[in-house]
Every structure is written in structure tokens, then in C-alpha cells.
Amino acid sequence: IRIIDYKTGSQKLDPMEIQEGTDIQLLVYTRIVTEILKKESVKYSAVIPAGMYYYTVENPEKEKRLSSEEFDLLDGEELAREINEELVMKGVSNNNPMQLLNIQEKGLVNEEGELLHTSTVVTLKKGRGGLTVDSMLLSGEQMEKLCDYTTELMKTKADEILSGSFDKSPINISKKKACEY
Helix, strand or coil: CEEEEEECCCCCCCHHHHHHCCCCHHHHHHHHHHHHHHHCCCCCCCCCCCEEEEEECCCCCHHHHCCHHHHHHCCHHHHHHHHHHHHCEEEEEECCCHHHHHHHCCCCECCCCCECCCCCCECCCEECCEECCCCCEECHHHHHHHHHHHHHHHHHHHHHHHCCCCCCCCCCHHHCCCCCC
């Protein structure tokens, strides 16, 4: 499965915001859909998240971001390529097995699991030595642990609220240490 959260503004997964619990919606969606489908095990032999992504729903109007001279210099093919780069879904892809990446885009990886080209659909970029830093890959186990973390965080926060604990300013990302996934 591939989970896509449509957003009207730019969004990306930020480990510090996940740790604080302010950016867990996509992870919660992934957990819920996966669990629902696993319960339907008669219909589905396996449920594996191929990825979880944010897709920005906007009209990428390049002409508003470029000067008229810059815009006039772009040919139609180059303009389409630049627009498509803005529309790439941002998030995490499952790297185990790498063949799952072909679900994102046909012909993205070969039978050995090597990335053949930069994806036009998700944030996977081919560099000289393989993937670039923009490529976010987690194993299935890491994705599951991340979803477990957010589930436990939600339960903890709900228990705190139900016990009457209400902080005036509950979010303080700068004081938190980096989350270890």
C-alpha cells in the first residue's frame, strides 16, 4: 500500500516534530490503514507499506515565480519538467525489499534493487554513488517502529489530557533531543 496525505501547503516529515507529536498525522494514517487491511487477512495475504507521502495540492505556476525574461527562456518540455519536480510526493519509501519501489514508478529499480533513475513521482534521487540525501528510505521494520512510536505518543498524550494535565505551551521542539528511529 501507499499512503498519501494531500496538503494545501508544503509539508515534509520532520523527526523533531514527530517526536514532539505535532506531525504524526501521516504516520497515524499509515498505521490505521495497515491495521484495517491486516484484519482483512482473508482478502490480503500481506500488507506492506510501500511508502507514506505528502502531496502538495497546488497549481505550480512557474510564471509567477520567475521573471518574464526567465519564463520566456523556458521551452515547454523544460517547464513541464520543472513543474513535475515541484509535484513530487515528499515522504518515506520502504527499502525492504527494494522492488516495492517499482510500485511507485514502473522501472524505477532493477531486479537487483538498484535505483535506475531519479523518480518523477516520489523523493528518490539517483546520485553518483546511488541515492542522494534527498531520498528517504526506511526498512519495513523502521517504518513500523515509527508508527508504533506515534501510536504510543498519542496514547500518552491522551492519558495526560484525561488526567487534567494541560500545558500552557506544550510544544518546545528546541529543548528536545533528536528522535532515534
